[in-house]
Amino acid sequence: METRRKALREQVDRACERMAIVLAISWLFTAFSYYVTKKTGTEWFARSGSVMALTGAVATFRITGLLQKTLVTGLREDLGSLQRGIELSFDPPKAYQMTSYFSYLTGIVGTVIWGYGDVFFRWVSSFAGS
Numbered sequence: 798m799e800t801r802r803k804a805l806r807e808q809v810d811r812a813c814e815r816m817a818i819v820l821a822i823s824w825l826f827t828a829f830s831y832y833v834t835k836k837t838g839t840e841w842f843a844r845s846g847s848v849m850a851l852t853g854a855v856a857t858f859r860i861t862g863l864l865q866k867t868l869v870t871g872l873r874e875d876l877g878s879l880q881r882g883i884e885l886s887f888d889p890p891k892a893y894q895m896t897s898y899f900s901y902l903t904g905i906v907g908t909v910i911w912g913y914g915d916v917f918f919r920w921v922s923s924f925a926g927s
Contacts, residue, residue: 801874802871805867805870805871806890807843808863808867809860809863809864809867809890809892809893810890810892812859812860813860813890813892813893813895813896814896815893816856816860816896816900817895817896817899818823819851819852819856820852820856820896820900820903822898823848823849823852823853823907824849824903825902825920826845826848826849826905827842827845827846827848827849827910829845830842830844831845831918834918835918835922840914840915840918842845842914842915842917843910843911843912843913843914843915843918844911844913844914845907845910845914846906846908846909846910846912846914847907847911848907849903849904849906849907849908849910849911850904850907850908850911851907852900852902852903852904852907853900853901853904853905853907854900854904855904856896856899856900856903857897857900857904860893860896860897860900861897864889864893873879888912903913905914
């Protein structure tokens with residue numbers, strides 16, 4: 798029983814790691830888009846915000862769904878009590894918490910860039926003297 802419980806925890810941790818990597822890639826893509834916008838004058842930075850927003854939303858839904866599925870599996874297989882399952886839903890593992898916060902932040906920042914990226918780019922360029 799402990800082996801199965803550990804396997805479920807590791808499954809959640811691996812999924813969180815994968816989602817964190819995907820989220821980090823979306824941030825790098827946005828930074829690259831900023832660079833391309835600066836070099837070419839075409840507006841890619843604001844468009845990259847949509848990629849960030851979508852990535853944040855997908856990551857949030859994926860890890861939330863996986864945590865819920867894992868909790869249900871644990872309860873069905875009698876790997877823990879209902880009380881422990883409820884406790885885990887209110888106080889999830891740290892990897893899950895950090896990844897979910899990162900995905901929320903990615904979605905919010907992506908939405909702001911998507912909506913105001915062109916204005917931000919011109920504002921930064923005016924201060925930089927470009």
